[in-house]
Amino acid sequence: MIAQHFPVLQVVLPLIAAPLMILLRRGTLAWLLAVIVSWTGLFISLSLLAQVADGSVISYAIGSWPPPWGIEYRIDRVNALLLMLVSLIAAVVVIYSRASVAAELPAHQHYLFYTLFSLCLAGLLGISATGDAFNLFVFLEISSLSSYVLIALGRDRRALMASYQYLVMGTIGATFYIIGVGLLYLMTGTLNMADMAHRLSGVTEVRPVLAALAFITVGICLKLALFPLHLWLPNAYAYAPSAVTAFLAATATKVSVYVLLRFYYSIYGESAVFSALPMGKILLLLSLAAMFIASAIAIFQADLKRLFAYSSVAQIGYITLGISFDSATGLTAGIVHLFNHALTKGALFMLLGCFVLRLGRVRFSDIGGIARVMPFTSFGIVLGGLSLIGVPGTVGFISKWYLVLAALESGQWWIALAIVLSSLLAVVYVWRFVEAAYFQEPDAGIAQLKEAPLEMLVPAWLMIAACFYFGLDASLTIDGAAQAAATLLQGLQ
Amino acid sequence: MNLAGHFSYWITILLAITGLYIVIARGNLIKKLVGLGIFQTSVYLLYIAPGKLIGGTAPIIDGQFTLYSNPLPHVLILTAIVVGVATLALGLALVVRIREAYGSIEEDEILELDKTGVFPDTTTSKPA
Numbered sequence: 001m002i003a004q005h006f007p008v009l010q011v012v013l014p015l016i017a018a019p020l021m022i023l024l025r026r027g028t029l030a031w032l033l034a035v036i037v038s039w040t041g042l043f044i045s046l047s048l049l050a051q052v053a054d055g056s057v058i059s060y061a062i063g064s065w066p067p068p069w070g071i072e073y074r075i076d077r078v079n080a081l082l083l084m085l086v087s088l089i090a091a092v093v094v095i096y097s098r099a100s101v102a103a104e105l106p107a108h109q110h111y112l113f114y115t116l117f118s119l120c121l122a123g124l125l126g127i128s129a130t131g132d133a134f135n136l137f138v139f140l141e142i143s144s145l146s147s148y149v150l151i152a153l154g155r156d157r158r159a160l161m162a163s164y165q166y167l168v169m170g171t172i173g174a175t176f177y178i179i180g181v182g183l184l185y186l187m188t189g190t191l192n193m194a195d196m197a198h199r200l201s202g203v204t205e206v207r208p209v210l211a212a213l214a215f216i217t218v219g220i221c222l223k224l225a226l227f228p229l230h231l232w233l234p235n236a237y238a239y240a241p242s243a244v245t246a247f248l249a250a251t252a253t254k255v256s257v258y259v260l261l262r263f264y265y266s267i268y269g270e271s272a273v274f275s276a277l278p279m280g281k282i283l284l285l286l287s288l289a290a291m292f293i294a295s296a297i298a299i300f301q302a303d304l305k306r307l308f309a310y311s312s313v314a315q316i317g318y319i320t321l322g323i324s325f326d327s328a329t330g331l332t333a334g335i336v337h338l339f340n341h342a343l344t345k346g347a348l349f350m351l352l353g354c355f356v357l358r359l360g361r362v363r364f365s366d367i368g369g370i371a372r373v374m375p376f377t378s379f380g381i382v383l384g385g386l387s388l389i390g391v392p393g394t395v396g397f398i399s400k401w402y403l404v405l406a407a408l409e410s411g412q413w414w415i416a417l418a419i420v421l422s423s424l425l426a427v428v429y430v431w432r433f434v435e436a437a438y439f440q441e442p443d444a445g446i447a448q449l450k451e452a453p454l455e456m457l458v459p460a461w462l463m464i465a466a467c468f469y470f471g472l473d474a475s476l477t478i479d480g481a482a483q484a485a486a487t488l489l490q491g492l493q
Numbered sequence: 494m495n496l497a498g499h500f501s502y503w504i505t506i507l508l509a510i511t512g513l514y515i516v517i518a519r520g521n522l523i524k525k526l527v528g529l530g531i532f533q534t535s536v537y538l539l540y541i542a543p544g545k546l547i548g549g550t551a552p553i554i555d556g557q558f559t560l561y562s563n564p565l566p567h568v569l570i571l572t573a574i575v576v577g578v579a580t581l582a583l584g585l586a587l588v589v590r591i592r593e594a595y596g597s598i599e600e601d602e603i604l605e606l607d608k609t610g611v612f613p614d615t616t617t618s619k620p621a
Binding site for chain 2: 134137138141145148149152157158160161163164167168171172174175178179182183185186191
């Protein structure tokens with residue numbers, strides 16, 4: 001009975017929990033509620049994923065107003081995967097966040113942190129679940145506004161400037177998106193995505209519709225931090241509280257990639273975007289630029305959080321590279337890397353948070369020889385780094401394997417070479433960590449540190465374990481991604 | 494090409510460009526937010542202007558009228574205005590905190606302070 005309301009409950013539960021947390025006013029109680037909500041959310045998302053596994057589509061009419069008039073929540077194999085990913089990361093991060101937040105934020109802000117976390121979660125899940133283009137904008141702003149505040153909670157005063165810059169760029173991005181949706185609404189008279197796709201079929205070469213595509217592409221690419229629109233990301237990730245960085249790095253940009261996919265494949269249709277327009281070439285160039293330039297910048301960072309933030313920009317390049325091939329294999333590679341990178345980066349930022357807990361910050365100059373005193377944290381980062389590089393046995397290898405396959409399939413062997421070359425840049429920055437943590441003598445300050453508490457290490461290591469599990473047995477993720485790609489290529493029925 | 498007939502679009506474009514220009518060209522954090530506000534306002538016009546039909550009335554069904562204006566854009570923009578207000582409020586709150594932390598709201602001065610200035614002790618929390 002209740003199961004038929006799962007699509008909306010997925011989004012509404014964290015949304016309702018957020019104001020309740022303000023009423024609770026106690027950090028521990030708010031945390032408990034956040035745990036309950038996010039784990040229930042994970043259960044709901046898994047159930048939704050199971051329901052759509054056979055290729056069926058769940059259409060949920062909010063308030064029983066039938067689509068296309070009312071707002072429709074539409075769950076298919078693509079966004080069920082996204083809902084699962086976001087819920088999973090939230091469920092793991094919320095367990096981790098208690099110790100991390102207790103150390104990084106003053107006690108009177110704890111309940112507010114969990115309130116914002118729930119709001120951000122509701123926004124991200126809403127973006128994924130909704131089948132209405134304007135509703136998507138509202139959820140985009142819910143998640144964005146809460147993440148601006150979450151970033152500003154960072155202890156360093158630079159967190160404030162990072163948050164302000166993200167606010168300006170994020171708002172420009174969202175406004176570009178809404179201009180695009182406005183133009184589409186003017187042309188089609190509908191906001192429902194399926195209805196819009198139906199009405200646009202065959203007339204996508206009309207100028208306002210093309211202008212809408214341009215606005216939506218730029219707006220969403222700002223949110224997903226595609227090179228060169230990534231300028232907000234490094235500072236935002238570097239100065240935000242550790243739990244926030246782990247959550248946002250693993251989910252926020254991924255959800256934006258989903259929005260781009262939804263518009264490109266489901267609404268405009270693959271042929272209108274990739275055959276009639278040189279979108280594939282543009283994405284390809286920007287992706288390659290991201291892979292090389294962002295990786296190269298990452299190598300020279302003094303701060304580990306900034307280093308891995310730049311690495312995120314590069315990894316997003318791999319995701320969009322997969323999309324740019326405009327083939328089933330490429331799309332599968334993009335989606336599977338979306339999942340794999342979320343696992344890897346989530347784990348890495350959680351482990352960096354363990355260093356922040358003990359040191360207050362994670363600059364290379366502070367962590368000399370730290371592997372002696374914090375062996376589990378350090379070794380976890382090395383394993384996560386191997387996954388970033390794409391060593392066989394890790395999820396990173398699976399992604400890159402499929403990317404190389406897609407490149408060869410499209411006959412562009414030089415891209416396959418570029419993928420391998422850019423991975424070498426990842427070797428350099430991961431090695432910098434190994435050298436600092438393992439090959440330097442710990443000074444007196446480092447030597448008296450203790451290993452991070454289990455409640456932070458266990459969630460982080462769970463994610464690292466997942467990186468290896470899905471690296472060795474990729475059938476589950478590859479099948480899921482391949483089915484999602486097939487659903488996208490079919491278009492909305 | 495009917496220039497005068499498209500005047501609402503011209504105003505929209507002018508507002509959008511003005512707003513974006515202020516965001517990019519001004520270094521004062523408050524002025525940037527003002528620019529952002531103008532940019533968002535242009536979108537309100539983009540939605541609302543086409544909702545009006547010449548000769549159309551408010552969409553209340555009545556035998557006398559056959560032509561109604563489209564009410565949906567107004568509702569959408571009501572939502573967008575709320576979002577805009579929330580963004581502006583949050584942006585201004587951030588500027589207040591930035592002023593407390595840096596003593597300035599000029600972007601170039603703040604970046605200069607970050608490069609050369611002494612950082613506050615990172616292990617203590619900021620004032621609430």
